[in-house]
Amino acid sequence: MKAINVALLGLGTVGKGVYQTINTHQERLRDITGCSVHVSTFLIEHPEKHATVNGTTVTDIRTITENPDIDIVFEAIVGKEPAFSYLKKCIQAGKHVITANKEMFAVHGKELRELARQHHVSIGYDATTAGGIPIIQxxxxxxxxxxxxxxxxxxxxxxxxxxxxxxxxxxxxxxxxxxxxxxxxxxxxxxxxxxxxxxxxxxxxxxxxxxxxxxxxxxxxxxxxxxxxxxxxxxxxxxxxxxxxxxxxxxxxxxxxxxxxxxxxxxxxxxxxxxxxxxxxxxxxxxxxxxxxxxxxAGALPTASAMIEDFCLIYSGKSQKEKSTVVVS
Ligand SMILES: NC(=O)c1ccc[n+]([C@@H]2O[C@H](COP(=O)([O-])OP(=O)(O)OC[C@H]3O[C@@H](n4cnc5c(N)ncnc54)[C@H](OP(=O)(O)O)[C@@H]3O)[C@@H](O)[C@H]2O)c1
The missing domain is CATH 3.30.360.10 (Dihydrodipicolinate Reductase; domain 2)
Structure with a gap:
């Protein structure tokens, strides 16, 4: 079975919620996407805090952007930078992105959406606004x-x-x-x-x-x-x-x-x-x-819920049209 490889930027409250949800909802995600979903890489700031993580922990975004096996990036770090630069690079590398970062997205959302359109990838941002309430979708x-x-x-x-x-x-x-x-x-x-x-x-x-x-x-x-x-x-x-x-x-x-x-x-x-x-x-x-x-x-699971629903929309495979509707309002 084909696998979707995920990288997580940030492994705090939200990142852990996303990781947990992907693991607890494997079967459901497989039904929706037709693929197994695997979190392979974690980008964090302090690797010493995450010694027990089951996967590769990195601090350099190039490890993700230069890895052709990574399909999609979930971003849950705090503040405008380096989140904006990281997402820009991920989009330019042809990866779908999903973010929970409202401060960054309020400032740079338009540019990221445009960039995603140019690179034919999707950008999900439902988690930026009202946590688990699916208001954006x-x-x-x-x-x-x-x-x-x-x-x-x-x-x-x-x-x-x-x-x-x-x-x-x-x-x-x-x-x-x-x-x-x-x-x-x-x-x-x-x-x-x-x-x-x-x-x-x-x-x-x-x-x-x-x-x-x-x-x-x-x-x-x-x-x-x-x-x-x-x-x-x-x-x-x-x-x-x-x-x-x-x-x-x-x-x-x-x-x-x-x-x-x-x-x-x-x-x-x-x-x-x-x-x-x-x-x-x-x-x-x-x-x-x-x-x-x-x-x-707010909270780990409500925020993860919004991000996972964005993920499902991107990979539900219904049509290319749905993909683009995540990008453009
Ligand atoms: N918490 C919520 O309920 C909630 C709800 C909706 C949206 N959000 C948004 O989601 C984002 C994450 O929130 P959170 O509560 O999960 O934050 P958090 O618990 O403070 O976790 C932040 C994570 O980002 C990593 N990080 C911070 N700066 C970094 C850098 N320069 N490079 C790489 N990694 C970096 C940290 O790494 P280390 O672990 O190594 O320190 C940590 O794992 C924020 O933008 C927030 O506004 C949060």
Whole structure:
């Protein structure tokens, strides 16, 4: 039986989730792709941390780009570089790529998609936005005739967890943040989450998918949750409202408008009941009307799920058309 050879860039939370899922879902992947799927190479930064890995660990991307046996590369490392340069090289070497890296993709997604088109390979990026919720694939493949009029979303589980704790447990922001860090929901440096950068990157990826362009980043209001006080939460409760950190995008007079900010939501709002680390996306379209998807927005397996579904789309063998639809929105 033919084999699909996979290289993993990064073997942290997400990389391990992908590796585990490929191993636990061998039979299913074989049914879908007609091939056995084998993770042969791991690119990591600190080889000494990964002595027990079953495969080749490398630190030089050329080991992957110059290996003709590697068919596809999953990228789960942190930050714009070296991830962007690595993916560029992999695409130029004719390999399909799948990424979870939102910061990198918000900045370089367009260029990578174009490059993938030129090299006739696919690029999957569903894991960059809302973790396990298949929002990218849904907009690309399911809502094809619908025009998306507006998106309102909770795109960061850490901030949603903190706001939920502040309300439920009457916790101060610092205490709720500390709790999130202890549970592994927040990084030691939580700036990306609590200042809204993470939600902002995801919103920019959605913008490019839906409108084929991003607004000027300087025109997008981005307010985090650090200034929300216990008093704000209590006042909202008195009027049956909940403060949620909402990322929104829509078009007005042909212009893309976007913002990320805390919003007081009334009880009948579709995102009012989204609690804890969940993410949710409310999409308004011209034919369907409103649709809300809710689910785990982060974590090893939800993120791996999004990446493996991208993989299946590329290799399901239905047609070349599906391959290209992963590349181009
Ligand atoms: N965690 C989530 O729930 C989640 C959800 C959605 C998307 N993402 C995105 O997925 C990516 C990975 O997140 P994570 O939580 O898995 O991160 P992580 O646990 O910190 O793991 C990062 C991995 O990348 C490797 N790495 C870092 N810099 C590298 C470099 N310069 N060269 C080679 N390898 C390098 C590290 O190698 P060593 O092990 O050798 O140090 C580590 O294995 C990020 O872009 C993140 O935004 C994460």
């Amino acid at each position: 849904m907009i690309q493949h399911v809502l094809q005739a619908n025009n998306v009029l507006k998106v309102q979303a909770i795109l960061n589980g850490t901030t949603n967890y903190i706001l939920t704790e502040m309300r439920d447990q009457n916790a101060a922001f610092e205490d709720a943040l500390q709790q999130a860090q202890q549970l592994g929901y927040a990084e030691a440096d939580p700036t990306n989450d609590v200042e809204g950068f993470d939600a902002f990157y995801k919103l920019m990826i959605l913008s490019e998918l839906i409108y084929n362009e991003q607004p000027n980043w300087n025109d997008v209001k981005r307010i985090g949750i650090t200034s929300i006080s216990e008093k704000d939460i209590a006042e909202n409760q008195l009027t049956n409202k909940r403060i949620k950190h909402i990322a929104s995008i829509w078009k007005e007079d042909g212009r893309i408008l976007a913002k990320v900010e805390p919003v007081s939501l009334p009880r009948d709002h579709p995102l009012y009941a989204i609690e804890g680390v969940d993410n949710a996306i409310n999409i308004e379209t011209d034919i369907l009307g409103e649709l809300t998807l809710k689910g785990p927005g």
